[in-house]
Amino acid sequence: MTPERFRHITEAYGASPERWPAGERDAALALVNAGDAEALAALAEARALDGMLDAHAVAAPGPEFARRIVDSAPTRPARAFWRRPRIWFSGVGFVGAGAAGVAAGALLVSLLAPAPGEPAHGGWFEQSYSGTAFGGAPSDWSDQ
């Protein structure tokens, strides 16, 4: 890094090292750290101009203007029920699941129902249902 190149860099990019070309930043900083008089003079000139540039402020947009911009955005279009495929299909699925449940229930009842002529209580049917966790054993309650 020559002092001439350092001057070119500061004349273009200013005094802040983070704005300098990344590939030359370390070499440029080394020149500054070495106390090169020409580099320090160039840096001071660039810093003075940076200070003047920083004096130029643009007032932030006001909240009313920002609200107008927000209001200019299109809103999400409301869609008719029958044009909402996800909802429509989920409705069909709900009805289908219900119908399947009814069919399965009917099948189960037909399998578990006693055949004509058999006793209403007895066999595995009674054993299966007399001692569930929900119902408890009838004898446990009869003693109280």
Place this chain on the structure above:
Amino acid sequence: MKEEDPDTALIARVGNREPGAIREIVARKLPRIVALAARMLGDRDEADDVAQEAFLRIWNIAPKWRRGEARFDTWLHRVTLNLCYDRLRRHRETTMSDDLPEQADVAPLPDERIEAAHANERIATALAKLPARQREALVLQYYQELPNADAAALMGVSVDALESLLARARRNLRAALADLAQSGGDAPKEHR
């Protein structure tokens, strides 16, 4: 490896018309757009108009935005610059304009703010005197703080060409500021 665009997720939500995303993108981008346009045009009202137009473009592009094609912020800078150049062309600005935008009357200010207001106006005047491409380079690199490679790409020039534009911009700016100081150009009425 390509750096992930920090705006991608937000743009997708804006494309879905989420009210929260719309408020967020306005909060995030509006000050940057206004600052860019105000410094390019030297006129705050026109800068606000440009910002409104730029946001209409955002609403339009958001549902179609494809991640990875371009950084959203780069696209937005390009759109804003194009809108600024449309207005500059309409004002028949060529390379160096003496027809500066009319300055607003400055209301009486407390003493401590008068010098700041004058300094602000001096820089605005000097910026407006720069050729448009030099002003564009300076605004993108210095005020918008874009990386040098991004600013160069946005302007369609090499980094070396950007460096040359920046050096000329800063040299011209320094000369313009010296002229203004010599002519007492810091008094607001002298610019009208």
